[in-house]
Amino acid sequence: MPARQWMLPAFAGLFSCAVFALGIVYIVSFSRGAPTITTQIGGAFSLVDDTGATVTEKTLAGKPYTMYFGYTFCPDVCPTTLLDLSRWIQKLGPDADKLNYVFVTVDPERDTVQSLHDYLSSFDKRIRGYTGTAAEIAQIAKEYRVYYKKVPTEGGGYTMDHSAIIYLMGSDGKFVTVIPYQEDDASALAKLRNVASLTPTS
Amino acid sequence: MRTFSKLAFAAVLIAFVGPAFAQGTGAASITVEQPYARATPAGAKTGAVYMTIDNKSGTADRLTGALSDVADKLQIHEMKVENGVMQMREIPGGLPIPANGSVVLKPGSYHVMLIGLKKPLTAGEKFPLTLTFEKAGNIAVTVPVQAMGATQDKGGINSMGGMQDGKSGGGMGHMEMK
Numbered sequence: 103m104p105a106r107q108w109m110l111p112a113f114a115g116l117f118s119c120a121v122f123a124l125g126i127v128y129i130v131s132f133s134r135g136a137p138t139i140t141t142q143i144g145g146a147f148s149l150v151d152d153t154g155a156t157v158t159e160k161t162l163a164g165k166p167y168t169m170y171f172g173y174t175f176c177p178d179v180c181p182t183t184l185l186d187l188s189r190w191i192q193k194l195g196p197d198a199d200k201l202n203y204v205f206v207t208v209d210p211e212r213d214t215v216q217s218l219h220d221y222l223s224s225f226d227k228r229i230r231g232y233t234g235t236a237a238e239i240a241q242i243a244k245e246y247r248v249y250y251k252k253v254p255t256e257g258g259g260y261t262m263d264h265s266a267i268i269y270l271m272g273s274d275g276k277f278v279t280v281i282p283y284q285e286d287d288a289s290a291l292a293k294l295r296n297v298a299s300l301t302p303t304s
Numbered sequence: 305m306r307t308f309s310k311l312a313f314a315a316v317l318i319a320f321v322g323p324a325f326a327q328g329t330g331a332a333s334i335t336v337e338q339p340y341a342r343a344t345p346a347g348a349k350t351g352a353v354y355m356t357i358d359n360k361s362g363t364a365d366r367l368t369g370a371l372s373d374v375a376d377k378l379q380i381h382e383m384k385v386e387n388g389v390m391q392m393r394e395i396p397g398g399l400p401i402p403a404n405g406s407v408v409l410k411p412g413s414y415h416v417m418l419i420g421l422k423k424p425l426t427a428g429e430k431f432p433l434t435l436t437f438e439k440a441g442n443i444a445v446t447v448p449v450q451a452m453g454a455t456q457d458k459g460g461i462n463s464m465g466g467m468q469d470g471k472s473g474g475g476m477g478h479m480e481m482k
Protein backbone atom coordinates (compact mmCIF):
# COMPACT_ATOMS: atom_id res chain seq x y z
CA MET A 103 0.00 0.00 0.00
CA PRO A 104 1.51 3.38 -0.99
CA ALA A 105 0.06 5.12 2.06
CA ARG A 106 1.92 2.76 4.36
CA GLN A 107 5.21 3.24 2.59
CA TRP A 108 5.40 6.93 3.25
CA MET A 109 3.91 6.72 6.68
CA LEU A 110 6.76 4.77 8.17
CA PRO A 111 9.55 7.30 7.47
CA ALA A 112 7.19 10.11 8.37
CA PHE A 113 6.52 8.49 11.71
CA ALA A 114 10.19 7.84 12.27
CA GLY A 115 10.87 11.53 11.71
CA LEU A 116 8.12 12.53 14.06
CA PHE A 117 9.49 10.15 16.61
CA SER A 118 12.93 11.76 16.60
CA CYS A 119 11.26 15.15 16.98
CA ALA A 120 9.20 13.82 19.86
CA VAL A 121 12.26 12.45 21.64
CA PHE A 122 14.06 15.74 21.12
CA ALA A 123 11.09 17.78 22.33
CA LEU A 124 10.66 15.59 25.38
CA GLY A 125 14.32 16.10 26.18
CA ILE A 126 13.92 19.87 25.97
CA VAL A 127 10.82 19.83 28.13
CA TYR A 128 12.69 17.77 30.67
CA ILE A 129 15.73 20.02 30.72
CA VAL A 130 13.63 23.17 30.93
CA SER A 131 11.44 21.89 33.73
CA PHE A 132 14.46 20.53 35.54
CA SER A 133 16.49 23.71 35.37
CA ARG A 134 13.44 25.69 36.31
CA GLY A 135 13.08 23.52 39.41
CA ALA A 136 14.80 24.02 42.69
CA PRO A 137 16.96 27.13 43.03
CA THR A 138 14.47 29.96 42.63
CA ILE A 139 11.84 28.59 45.00
CA THR A 140 13.99 27.03 47.70
CA THR A 141 13.37 29.47 50.46
CA GLN A 142 9.62 29.48 50.15
CA ILE A 143 8.78 25.80 50.51
CA GLY A 144 7.72 24.41 53.88
CA GLY A 145 6.09 25.82 56.99
CA ALA A 146 3.84 25.21 59.97
CA PHE A 147 0.91 22.80 59.87
CA SER A 148 -1.43 20.87 62.09
CA LEU A 149 -2.84 17.57 60.80
CA VAL A 150 -3.59 14.03 61.96
CA ASP A 151 -1.56 11.02 60.89
CA ASP A 152 -2.91 7.64 59.84
CA THR A 153 -2.80 6.39 63.43
CA GLY A 154 -5.02 9.28 64.55
CA ALA A 155 -2.23 11.22 66.30
CA THR A 156 -1.98 14.99 65.92
CA VAL A 157 1.09 16.01 63.94
CA THR A 158 2.71 19.39 63.35
CA GLU A 159 5.94 20.63 61.80
CA LYS A 160 7.49 19.98 65.25
CA THR A 161 6.74 16.27 64.91
CA LEU A 162 9.11 16.19 61.96
CA ALA A 163 11.78 18.48 63.42
CA GLY A 164 15.19 16.92 64.00
CA LYS A 165 15.17 14.54 61.04
CA PRO A 166 15.15 15.23 57.32
CA TYR A 167 11.99 14.05 55.61
CA THR A 168 10.33 13.38 52.31
CA MET A 169 6.89 14.82 51.67
CA TYR A 170 4.59 13.75 48.86
CA PHE A 171 1.08 15.00 48.17
CA GLY A 172 -1.41 12.63 46.56
CA TYR A 173 -4.67 10.77 47.11
CA THR A 174 -5.75 7.17 47.40
CA PHE A 175 -8.26 7.31 44.51
CA CYS A 176 -5.29 7.92 42.22
CA PRO A 177 -4.99 4.92 39.90
CA ASP A 178 -1.30 4.87 39.11
CA VAL A 179 0.89 7.90 39.75
CA CYS A 180 0.46 7.78 43.53
CA PRO A 181 0.85 4.01 43.96
CA THR A 182 3.82 4.10 41.57
CA THR A 183 5.45 6.89 43.54
CA LEU A 184 4.80 5.17 46.87
CA LEU A 185 6.16 1.94 45.43
CA ASP A 186 9.27 3.72 44.14
CA LEU A 187 9.74 5.38 47.51
CA SER A 188 9.30 2.04 49.28
CA ARG A 189 11.97 0.51 47.07
CA TRP A 190 14.36 3.39 47.74
CA ILE A 191 13.73 3.17 51.48
CA GLN A 192 14.70 -0.51 51.35
CA LYS A 193 17.80 0.24 49.29
CA LEU A 194 18.91 2.94 51.73
CA GLY A 195 19.47 0.22 54.31
CA PRO A 196 20.39 1.58 57.75
CA ASP A 197 20.35 5.16 56.39
CA ALA A 198 16.62 4.85 55.83
CA ASP A 199 15.87 5.42 59.49
CA LYS A 200 17.58 8.80 59.40
CA LEU A 201 14.56 10.16 57.54
CA ASN A 202 10.82 10.46 58.01
CA TYR A 203 8.51 9.77 55.08
CA VAL A 204 5.18 11.52 54.73
CA PHE A 205 2.27 11.11 52.33
CA VAL A 206 -0.17 14.04 52.61
CA THR A 207 -3.59 13.58 51.05
CA VAL A 208 -5.00 16.34 48.86
CA ASP A 209 -8.38 14.60 49.12
CA PRO A 210 -9.28 14.77 52.83
CA GLU A 211 -12.93 14.33 51.96
CA ARG A 212 -12.36 10.68 51.02
CA ASP A 213 -9.01 9.94 52.67
CA THR A 214 -9.83 9.41 56.30
CA VAL A 215 -7.36 8.33 59.00
CA GLN A 216 -8.48 4.73 58.56
CA SER A 217 -8.47 4.62 54.76
CA LEU A 218 -5.01 6.19 54.65
CA HIS A 219 -3.79 3.65 57.18
CA ASP A 220 -5.17 0.74 55.15
CA TYR A 221 -3.76 2.10 51.92
CA LEU A 222 -0.28 2.67 53.31
CA SER A 223 -0.16 -0.86 54.71
CA SER A 224 0.59 -1.92 51.12
CA PHE A 225 3.86 0.06 51.13
CA ASP A 226 6.92 0.45 53.34
CA LYS A 227 5.59 0.79 56.87
CA ARG A 228 7.78 3.82 57.54
CA ILE A 229 5.64 5.98 55.24
CA ARG A 230 3.12 7.91 57.35
CA GLY A 231 -0.12 9.34 55.99
CA TYR A 232 -1.38 12.80 56.95
CA THR A 233 -4.90 14.09 56.58
CA GLY A 234 -6.97 16.90 58.08
CA THR A 235 -9.79 19.28 57.34
CA ALA A 236 -10.08 20.84 53.91
CA ALA A 237 -8.74 24.09 55.37
CA GLU A 238 -5.78 22.40 57.03
CA ILE A 239 -4.85 20.63 53.81
CA ALA A 240 -5.19 23.88 51.87
CA GLN A 241 -2.84 25.50 54.36
CA ILE A 242 -0.04 22.91 54.10
CA ALA A 243 -0.41 22.74 50.31
CA LYS A 244 0.02 26.50 50.17
CA GLU A 245 3.14 26.35 52.30
CA TYR A 246 4.66 23.59 50.23
CA ARG A 247 3.66 25.30 46.99
CA VAL A 248 1.66 22.27 46.00
CA TYR A 249 -0.94 22.55 43.30
CA TYR A 250 -4.12 20.54 43.61
CA LYS A 251 -7.55 20.89 42.17
CA LYS A 252 -10.75 18.94 42.40
CA VAL A 253 -12.09 18.07 38.95
CA PRO A 254 -15.69 16.81 38.79
CA THR A 255 -16.32 13.79 36.56
CA GLU A 256 -19.45 12.59 34.87
CA GLY A 257 -21.77 10.87 37.30
CA GLY A 258 -20.99 12.90 40.40
CA GLY A 259 -17.46 11.71 41.14
CA TYR A 260 -14.24 13.65 40.94
CA THR A 261 -10.53 13.26 40.43
CA MET A 262 -7.73 15.42 41.76
CA ASP A 263 -5.12 17.17 39.67
CA HIS A 264 -2.07 17.39 41.88
CA SER A 265 1.67 17.98 41.98
CA ALA A 266 3.44 14.65 41.63
CA ILE A 267 6.79 15.56 43.13
CA ILE A 268 8.54 14.26 46.22
CA TYR A 269 9.99 17.06 48.34
CA LEU A 270 13.18 16.42 50.25
CA MET A 271 13.31 18.59 53.34
CA GLY A 272 16.12 19.06 55.84
CA SER A 273 15.95 18.36 59.57
CA ASP A 274 15.30 22.10 60.07
CA GLY A 275 12.21 21.87 57.86
CA LYS A 276 13.93 23.75 55.04
CA PHE A 277 13.62 22.71 51.44
CA VAL A 278 16.59 20.77 50.00
CA THR A 279 15.55 19.36 46.64
CA VAL A 280 12.87 17.41 44.80
CA ILE A 281 12.55 13.98 43.27
CA PRO A 282 10.41 14.41 40.14
CA TYR A 283 7.94 11.77 39.00
CA GLN A 284 9.70 8.62 37.78
CA GLU A 285 13.20 9.70 38.69
CA ASP A 286 15.63 6.85 38.09
CA ASP A 287 16.73 4.86 41.10
CA ALA A 288 20.38 5.96 41.11
CA SER A 289 19.56 9.66 41.09
CA ALA A 290 16.76 9.39 43.65
CA LEU A 291 18.96 7.33 45.97
CA ALA A 292 21.82 9.81 45.68
CA LYS A 293 19.47 12.63 46.72
CA LEU A 294 18.05 10.62 49.60
CA ARG A 295 21.52 9.64 50.82
CA ASN A 296 22.61 13.24 50.63
CA VAL A 297 19.63 14.39 52.69
CA ALA A 298 20.21 11.55 55.17
CA SER A 299 23.81 12.71 55.61
CA LEU A 300 22.52 16.13 56.67
CA THR A 301 21.18 14.60 59.88
CA PRO A 302 22.63 16.45 62.84
CA THR A 303 24.72 14.10 64.93
CA SER A 304 23.43 14.02 68.45
CA MET B 305 1.24 21.92 26.35
CA ARG B 306 -0.84 20.85 23.39
CA THR B 307 2.25 20.22 21.32
CA PHE B 308 3.73 18.17 24.07
CA SER B 309 0.78 15.82 24.29
CA LYS B 310 0.62 15.51 20.53
CA LEU B 311 4.27 14.59 20.38
CA ALA B 312 3.87 12.16 23.22
CA PHE B 313 0.97 10.61 21.40
CA ALA B 314 3.04 10.37 18.24
CA ALA B 315 5.84 8.71 20.18
CA VAL B 316 3.44 6.19 21.62
CA LEU B 317 2.00 5.56 18.22
CA ILE B 318 5.37 5.02 16.61
CA ALA B 319 6.60 2.57 19.17
CA PHE B 320 3.82 0.19 18.36
CA VAL B 321 2.92 0.91 14.82
CA GLY B 322 5.77 -1.25 13.55
CA PRO B 323 4.32 -4.68 14.25
CA ALA B 324 0.97 -3.66 12.82
CA PHE B 325 2.59 -2.93 9.48
CA ALA B 326 3.99 -6.41 9.25
CA GLN B 327 0.60 -7.97 9.25
CA GLY B 328 -1.81 -8.23 6.37
CA THR B 329 -5.32 -6.96 6.51
CA GLY B 330 -7.19 -9.69 8.31
CA ALA B 331 -10.86 -10.11 8.84
CA ALA B 332 -10.77 -9.07 12.49
CA SER B 333 -10.35 -5.33 12.40
CA ILE B 334 -9.66 -4.73 16.09
CA THR B 335 -7.57 -6.95 18.32
CA VAL B 336 -6.74 -6.42 21.96
CA GLU B 337 -3.34 -7.63 23.06
CA GLN B 338 -1.83 -8.23 26.46
CA PRO B 339 -4.49 -6.70 28.65
CA TYR B 340 -3.45 -6.41 32.29
CA ALA B 341 -4.26 -4.59 35.48
CA ARG B 342 -2.04 -3.83 38.42
CA ALA B 343 -2.74 -5.05 41.91
CA THR B 344 -4.24 -2.26 44.01
CA PRO B 345 -3.17 -1.10 47.47
CA ALA B 346 -5.31 -2.18 50.42
CA GLY B 347 -8.70 -0.49 50.46
CA ALA B 348 -8.11 1.30 47.13
CA LYS B 349 -11.34 2.25 45.38
CA THR B 350 -9.86 2.66 41.92
CA GLY B 351 -7.75 0.67 39.51
CA ALA B 352 -6.77 0.72 35.86
CA VAL B 353 -6.58 -1.70 32.95
CA TYR B 354 -3.90 -1.42 30.28
CA MET B 355 -3.52 -3.11 26.87
CA THR B 356 -2.50 -2.64 23.27
CA ILE B 357 -5.30 -2.14 20.77
CA ASP B 358 -4.48 -2.96 17.15
CA ASN B 359 -6.58 -1.81 14.26
CA LYS B 360 -5.79 -3.81 11.15
CA SER B 361 -8.52 -2.27 9.06
CA GLY B 362 -8.38 0.81 6.89
CA THR B 363 -11.12 2.45 8.96
CA ALA B 364 -10.51 4.38 12.13
CA ASP B 365 -12.41 3.18 15.18
CA ARG B 366 -12.97 4.39 18.72
CA LEU B 367 -12.98 2.75 22.15
CA THR B 368 -16.09 4.20 23.68
CA GLY B 369 -16.66 2.23 26.86
CA ALA B 370 -16.04 -0.81 29.01
CA LEU B 371 -17.92 -3.04 31.41
CA SER B 372 -16.80 -5.35 34.18
CA ASP B 373 -18.19 -6.77 37.39
CA VAL B 374 -15.12 -5.76 39.42
CA ALA B 375 -16.10 -2.09 39.63
CA ASP B 376 -19.19 0.09 39.75
CA LYS B 377 -18.17 2.18 36.81
CA LEU B 378 -15.61 2.07 34.01
CA GLN B 379 -14.39 5.03 32.01
CA ILE B 380 -11.85 5.59 29.26
CA HIS B 381 -9.23 7.95 30.67
CA GLU B 382 -6.24 9.91 29.62
CA MET B 383 -3.57 10.78 32.12
CA LYS B 384 -0.43 12.81 32.00
CA VAL B 385 2.11 14.41 34.26
CA GLU B 386 2.87 17.86 32.93
CA ASN B 387 5.12 20.37 34.67
CA GLY B 388 5.09 18.04 37.65
CA VAL B 389 1.30 18.03 37.90
CA MET B 390 -0.73 14.85 37.44
CA GLN B 391 -3.92 15.28 35.47
CA MET B 392 -6.49 12.66 34.63
CA ARG B 393 -9.54 13.13 32.46
CA GLU B 394 -12.23 11.06 30.83
CA ILE B 395 -11.66 11.19 27.07
CA PRO B 396 -14.74 12.84 25.59
CA GLY B 397 -16.22 10.61 22.92
CA GLY B 398 -13.78 7.80 23.61
CA LEU B 399 -10.26 6.89 22.54
CA PRO B 400 -9.61 7.10 18.77
CA ILE B 401 -7.94 4.01 17.28
CA PRO B 402 -6.39 5.08 13.96
CA ALA B 403 -6.81 3.01 10.80
CA ASN B 404 -3.94 0.54 10.35
CA GLY B 405 -2.51 1.62 13.66
CA SER B 406 -2.26 0.80 17.34
CA VAL B 407 -2.87 2.56 20.60
CA VAL B 408 -1.17 1.54 23.79
CA LEU B 409 -2.93 1.93 27.10
CA LYS B 410 -0.27 2.02 29.78
CA PRO B 411 0.56 3.46 33.20
CA GLY B 412 0.88 7.23 33.13
CA SER B 413 -1.17 7.43 29.94
CA TYR B 414 -4.40 6.05 28.50
CA HIS B 415 -6.22 3.51 30.65
CA VAL B 416 -9.56 1.96 31.32
CA MET B 417 -10.35 3.37 34.74
CA LEU B 418 -12.07 1.13 37.26
CA ILE B 419 -14.08 3.32 39.62
CA GLY B 420 -15.60 1.92 42.80
CA LEU B 421 -13.68 -1.35 42.97
CA LYS B 422 -15.77 -3.93 44.77
CA LYS B 423 -12.61 -5.43 46.25
CA PRO B 424 -8.90 -4.83 45.80
CA LEU B 425 -7.29 -6.40 42.72
CA THR B 426 -4.85 -9.08 43.84
CA ALA B 427 -1.87 -10.22 41.78
CA GLY B 428 -2.54 -13.60 40.19
CA GLU B 429 -6.28 -13.07 39.80
CA LYS B 430 -8.09 -12.65 36.48
CA PHE B 431 -11.30 -10.87 35.65
CA PRO B 432 -13.49 -10.48 32.56
CA LEU B 433 -13.77 -7.14 30.79
CA THR B 434 -15.91 -6.16 27.82
CA LEU B 435 -14.66 -3.33 25.64
CA THR B 436 -17.04 -1.44 23.38
CA PHE B 437 -15.85 -0.03 20.08
CA GLU B 438 -17.83 2.30 17.89
CA LYS B 439 -17.41 0.10 14.79
CA ALA B 440 -16.03 -3.24 15.94
CA GLY B 441 -18.69 -3.61 18.64
CA ASN B 442 -18.05 -5.50 21.86
CA ILE B 443 -14.82 -7.39 22.48
CA ALA B 444 -14.51 -9.55 25.59
CA VAL B 445 -11.09 -10.05 27.15
CA THR B 446 -9.72 -11.65 30.30
CA VAL B 447 -7.54 -9.37 32.35
CA PRO B 448 -4.78 -10.86 34.50
CA VAL B 449 -3.78 -8.88 37.58
CA GLN B 450 -0.04 -8.25 37.79
CA ALA B 451 2.11 -6.98 40.65
CA MET B 452 1.53 -3.41 41.74
CA GLY B 453 4.41 -1.84 39.84
CA ALA B 454 4.16 -4.04 36.76
CA THR B 455 4.85 -2.49 33.38
CA GLN B 456 4.55 -4.16 30.07
CA ASP B 457 6.30 -3.90 26.76
CA LYS B 458 6.84 -6.10 23.73
CA GLY B 459 9.05 -8.37 25.78
CA GLY B 460 6.30 -9.16 28.23
CA ILE B 461 5.46 -8.13 31.73
CA ASN B 462 8.05 -6.74 34.09
CA SER B 463 7.08 -7.10 37.70
CA MET B 464 8.93 -4.16 39.04
CA GLY B 465 8.23 -0.62 40.04
CA GLY B 466 8.48 1.24 36.80
CA MET B 467 10.91 1.46 33.96
CA GLN B 468 13.84 2.99 35.79
CA ASP B 469 16.09 -0.04 35.99
CA GLY B 470 15.31 -1.21 32.51
CA LYS B 471 16.45 2.12 31.08
CA SER B 472 20.02 1.82 32.23
CA GLY B 473 20.58 -1.90 32.30
CA GLY B 474 18.26 -3.18 29.63
CA GLY B 475 17.51 -6.10 31.90
CA MET B 476 14.84 -6.86 34.39
CA GLY B 477 14.67 -4.97 37.63
CA HIS B 478 15.58 -6.32 40.97
CA MET B 479 12.88 -5.64 43.38
CA GLU B 480 13.72 -6.43 46.92
CA MET B 481 10.46 -5.45 48.50
CA LYS B 482 8.54 -8.30 50.11
Ligand SMILES: [Cu+2]
Pocket residue numbers: 177352381382383392393415416417
Ligand atom coordinates in the same frame (compact mmCIF):
# COMPACT_ATOMS: atom_id res chain seq x y z
CU1 LIG C 1 -8.22 7.25 35.41
